[in-house]
Amino acid sequence: MSQKTYTYYPGCSLQHGNHAYEVSNRAVAKALGFELAEIDDWNCCGATEYFSLNRLPAYALVARNLARAADGGATEVVAPCSACFLNLYKTDKHMKLYPKLNDQVNEALGAGNLSYKPGTLKVRHLLEMIITDVGFDMLKDRTRRPLYGLNFAPYYGCLIARPDNVLDSTEQPTLMDQMIEVLGAKATDFHLKTFCCGGHMTQISEETAYGMIHRIIKNAVDSGADAIVTICPMCQMNLDVYQGYANDMFGTKYEIPVMFFTQVIGLALGLSPRELGFGQEFVNMSGLIDKIQSSPPPKAKAARRPKEALPMPVMPE
């Protein structure tokens, strides 16, 4: 792949509480040979908050980013945050589907001398972009430190899997599982991979949020994972920062690190933990590096019948 430049929408969270994600995205982009160029003077996507209060300004807020990206000559825009991704994707899609909404949003954009024709941009999530454009072959080829012996619970969260099927399934996607296996690690059988992390509920109704967080963490630990891999800053924040609170509420002692998927890729590419923004997490993840083995663990043998079991029935001759 030649040096390709992608128009990039980082989102507020990557500039504030989840700077580690931004650091690892940049490091991985450099190592894999593509560039991330920010939309000029982008603004917040409004998360789920603006749509709850006033729909049209919420669409207009997102559309300003789309319009500025299209003005810059972009044909696609990549977002690493699932909420930002969905807002950009949904605004573009709804403007295309509902002509009246399109007129209204463009009327609002006109007040800032902007306009946006829906369909101009293809909105993509960074995970889908890396898997599709960089590809598993290249990831395998560039792997310098295969993550043998590590078990990861692939956690997709809601807003990339739903409401539209941009990965391979809305219920049980497997693309990130495959990516983890390509990097030498094992993806565990993690059932709640698209269960919601609770979003803003940690601020509004703690019991609701901690219940959801606890369910995800318990399921990940039960699946045999050493760490959870996320693709969204909100999911990382909820599962990592509030893990202790969920433990307090349920009387559990879970301590499972929550990593960004680009940090996992970066580790396999041989980048140092510092280059990948390690150290901002609440549940320490540096210990994972010591768990990496030099050769792939032997495959578990198929379970054999115990000696004391009753004999198999035999067909009469």
Added chain:
Amino acid sequence: MKAAEKSTLFDRVVKATPGGEALAQCLQCGSCGGSCPSAVDMDHSPRALFAMINAGMEDEVLGSNTPWYCVSCYACTTRCPQNIPITDIMYTLKQMAVQRGHYDHPHAIKFSETFIGFVEQRGRGFEFGLATRYHLFHRPKQFLQPTQVFKMGAMGANMMRRQRLPVRPVSIREIDQLQAILAKAKVVAAKEMQA
């Protein structure tokens, strides 16, 4: 205005929601409530709420906590056999409850308003300002309990130590452009409300 001339709750919900027409096709199957991760805390399941919308129970619907416990995860939307945009209908119900003025679940509204206040002012979210302003001004009773103050203070300190809670807000360059767009959008939205 005579009662007969007033459009029904159902019509208003459908009109305000992109793709809302599908609500007429609700089978009352309950896939939505069964898929919902926060349904346990709702006073009516989404299915029940849709039956209530159909029955025109405006006070009960707009006073329900159901939309405010919706976490926008779209599990119901993808599983709905009739392709009803359930999450978007929840957004509509939240807006209608806010416009109606008297609501029983102020936390979620205040959180959204505080969040958006920073976005409208600066063009970017501001987590430190959001956390302090929201908890101090809108949840003082919970916040000012000694255990809670200690807990949140420790959390804030831990976040700051890890450089996850910058105290200086960021503003975009062309904030005038954004504010002009949002002001215009509000005018257009208000005009449609009256029509």
